[in-house]
Amino acid sequence: MRWMPVEPKLSHTAAMILQAIHAGQIYGFSVMEMTGLPSGTVYPAMRRLERDGLIVSKWEQASIAEAEQRPQRKYYKLTRTGRATLELIYRRYPLLERMIPSSPAGKA
Amino acid sequence: MVNALPVSRVLLLCASFLAPPEGRAEWLAEWEAELWHVRRAGNGHAGGNQPSHREPGRKPGREPGGKPDAAVRRRRLTIAFCLGAFPDALWLRRNGRRQAPHSAFYAGSALRCGLGLVTVAAASMLLCCCLPRVRKALLPPPYRDAASLAIVSSGGYSASQLPRVRLSDYQSWRTSGRSVFQEVAFYRPAAASVRIADRSETLTIARASQNLFALLNLPSAGSGDLRTAKLVLTYQARQRLFPGGSDVMGRVVEIAGQPVSIAGVLPRNFWRLPGRMDGWMLEGEQGLDALPPNSKGYVLARLRISAFAGGSDGWRSIVVTRSGGEIDRFTCLSLARQSRQPFSIFLFTLFLACVALPATTPLPLGDYPEHGVRLPRSIRARRWIFLAAKFVLVAPAVFFCSVDLAYGVSAPGSPASFYIQFASSFIGLLFAFRWTLRDQRKRCPVCLRLLSNPARVGQASRNFLAWNGTELICAKGHGLLHIPELPTSWCGAQRWLYLDPSWRGLFSDGYVTAGGAV
Numbered sequence: 001m002r003w004m005p006v007e008p009k010l011s012h013t014a015a016m017i018l019q020a021i022h023a024g025q026i027y028g029f030s031v032m033e034m035t036g037l038p039s040g041t042v043y044p045a046m047r048r049l050e051r052d053g054l055i056v057s058k059w060e061q062a063s064i065a066e067a068e069q070r071p072q073r074k075y076y077k078l079t080r081t082g083r084a085t086l087e088l089i090y091r092r093y094p095l096l097e098r099m100i101p102s103s104p105a106g107k108a
Numbered sequence: 109m110v111n112a113l114p115v116s117r118v119l120l121l122c123a124s125f126l127a128p129p130e131g132r133a134e135w136l137a138e139w140e141a142e143l144w145h146v147r148r149a150g151n152g153h154a155g156g157n158q159p160s161h162r163e164p165g166r167k168p169g170r171e172p173g174g175k176p177d178a179a180v181r182r183r184r185l186t187i188a189f190c191l192g193a194f195p196d197a198l199w200l201r202r203n204g205r206r207q208a209p210h211s212a213f214y215a216g217s218a219l220r221c222g223l224g225l226v227t228v229a230a231a232s233m234l235l236c237c238c239l240p241r242v243r244k245a246l247l248p249p250p251y252r253d254a255a256s257l258a259i260v261s262s263g264g265y266s267a268s269q270l271p272r273v274r275l276s277d278y279q280s281w282r283t284s285g286r287s288v289f290q291e292v293a294f295y296r297p298a299a300a301s302v303r304i305a306d307r308s309e310t311l312t313i314a315r316a317s318q319n320l321f322a323l324l325n326l327p328s329a330g331s332g333d334l335r336t337a338k339l340v341l342t343y344q345a346r347q348r349l350f351p352g353g354s355d356v357m358g359r360v361v362e363i364a365g366q367p368v369s370i371a372g373v374l375p376r377n378f379w380r381l382p383g384r385m386d387g388w389m390l391e392g393e394q395g396l397d398a399l400p401p402n403s404k405g406y407v408l409a410r411l412r413i414s415a416f417a418g419g420s421d422g423w424r425s426i427v428v429t430r431s432g433g434e435i436d437r438f439t440c441l442s443l444a445r446q447s448r449q450p451f452s453i454f455l456f457t458l459f460l461a462c463v464a465l466p467a468t469t470p471l472p473l474g475d476y477p478e479h480g481v482r483l484p485r486s487i488r489a490r491r492w493i494f495l496a497a498k499f500v501l502v503a504p505a506v507f508f509c510s511v512d513l514a515y516g517v518s519a520p521g522s523p524a525s526f527y528i529q530f531a532s533s534f535i536g537l538l539f540a541f542r543w544t545l546r547d548q549r550k551r552c553p554v555c556l557r558l559l560s561n562p563a564r565v566g567q568a569s570r571n572f573l574a575w576n577g578t579e580l581i582c583a584k585g586h587g588l589l590h591i592p593e594l595p596t597s598w599c600g601a602q603r604w605l606y607l608d609p610s611w612r613g614l615f616s617d618g619y620v621t622a623g624g625a626v
Contacts, residue, residue: 029142029149029189039142039192044199051203071141 054082150182216558232508252325296405338371461537
């Protein structure tokens with residue numbers, strides 16, 4: 001399915017969160033730690049990004065959580081639309097990539 | 109020190125009630141999972157759960173230098189994290205519901221319209237129950253055999269609320285009216301000074317015959333020794349004269365210099381007859397004889413059954429011949445009939461509104477030709493059922509609103525209440541029926557949704573071999589409605605055009621799914 005890059009109308013906060021997820025911080029709390037934003041900002045922003053189709057959420061496998069004796073966690077990752085949007089956002093916020101370096105896995 | 113875990117759990121639980129019910133469990137699981145990691149991160153940064161060894165003289169929760177210690181920082185971090193759950197749950201509640209466009213309560217839906225009408229009717233009915241005068245007007249009178257009780261008036265229906273019967277007429281009817289009346293009672297309200305010990309108050313006290321409350325099925329009031337006058341107070345007057353809840357039975361007060369003992373207190377909302385009194389001084393016939401013969405008051409009578417036989421209009425013109433040959437002509441108004449008056453007025457105005465409706469608005473709903481489209485019978489029936497339901501729901505709403513207005517501003521039984529209810533009910537019904545028909549015309553005949561997106565079509569005033577008007581569409585793609593600007597011989601009324609199902613793809617519900625997801 002062809003996708004169309006969305007014109008980047010994201011705020012700086014949403015752009016930071018998107019870049020943080022691209023950098024490999026796939027959990028909500030890790031995005032908070034990376035960006036320094038409070039939970040009341042990060043989680044609603046991630047829901048907006050998911051609603052707009054830029055990220056997608058999934059629950060991790062129960063076996064992983066059981067092995068580490070902790071609750072099952074939800075993680076987020078970029079969609080193709082989200083990656084294309086991020087490329088466009090770099091033009092708007094040139095320092096974003098330097099603030100939150102992308103991980104090699106995210107670039108792939 | 110308070111452990112942050114129960115507090116944070118409580119915060120998350122409270123925030124979860126803001127999340128929509130269908131996603132609440134998943135939302136809470138996500139936040140609790142993250143909270144586990146927040147606490148672990150807090151423990152790691154604070155060096156685990158090792159208690160800090162507090163030096164003597166140092167404040168609890170503080171490190172040397174006054175900074176909060178690690179446990180306090182951990183607690184603050186956890187609680188600050190949990191407080192963020194509230195805006196997240198709120199966002200989900202506000203935006204999550206927009207993602208369910210198939211809810212039956214979308215704007216313009218038939219169900220929302222019906223619920224709105226039910227709400228209006230229920231609210232006006234609730235107001236009826238709360239307003240005491242309205243309640244009094246609608247409830248049946250609490251008197252024994254109210255159908256045979258009547259107010260006797262010498263000036264017709266409109267004069268029944270005023271004291272118009274002379275004392276001499278009453279005294280004559282007690283003897284000469286036995287063919288019509290089983291029993292007659294008289295009362296005449298007047299302002300009187302009521303003295304209790306060293307206190308005096310001016311109240312409206314009615315001088316009444318001793319059988320007044322016996323006629324109203326309250327024989328205990330006014331019973332006992334008939335040689336002395338007895339006083340029956342209303343509940344409000346009793347509270348005013350004897351604050352504090354003390355027993356008042358048998359206490360003696362002075363009314364215009366005459367000692368009178370209190371024989372009873374009337375229950376609340378018991379008095380439904382004309383006249384507003386604070387009390388009744390029940391006297392024997394000798395006491396009433398002291399009044400001037402031309403004193404005017406009210407007469408309450410229990411009629412013999414034959415007086416109202418054959419008629420249900422609730423009032424009768426009665427003729428009584430006195431012993432001297434004089435003829436008295438007067439009107440008897442049934443108390444039971446008075447409680448049905450609001451309904452009778454409403455039914456009459458309903459009839460008038462139905463007759464007047466064609467003169468104020470066109471009745472046809474428009475053309476709905478089914479060329480090539482065969483709708484199921486259930487869909488066709490649903491449209492008519494919806495129209496009938498709207499008519500049925502507006503009627504009680506108008507009734508209760510008119511009763512609230514009429515009896516909220518004027519006394520039950522008064523001519524003002526009659527005219528106010530009549531006018532408000534008639535006008536309300538007329539406008540309500542007009543709205544019902546206009547609302548039906550603006551709805552899709554298939555899904556009953558309000559049509560939208562009006563568009564001007566054609567050029568203005570081009571009516572010869574052309575068409576101009578307004579076009580509305582059904583958002584679900586069921587059809588188009590053409591409304592001509594001017595009725596012509598070939599297009600006089602609005603016309604519906606059914607669209608076949610192949611057009612549905614052009615009509616979205618306005619919900620954008622998460623496209624592009626891998």
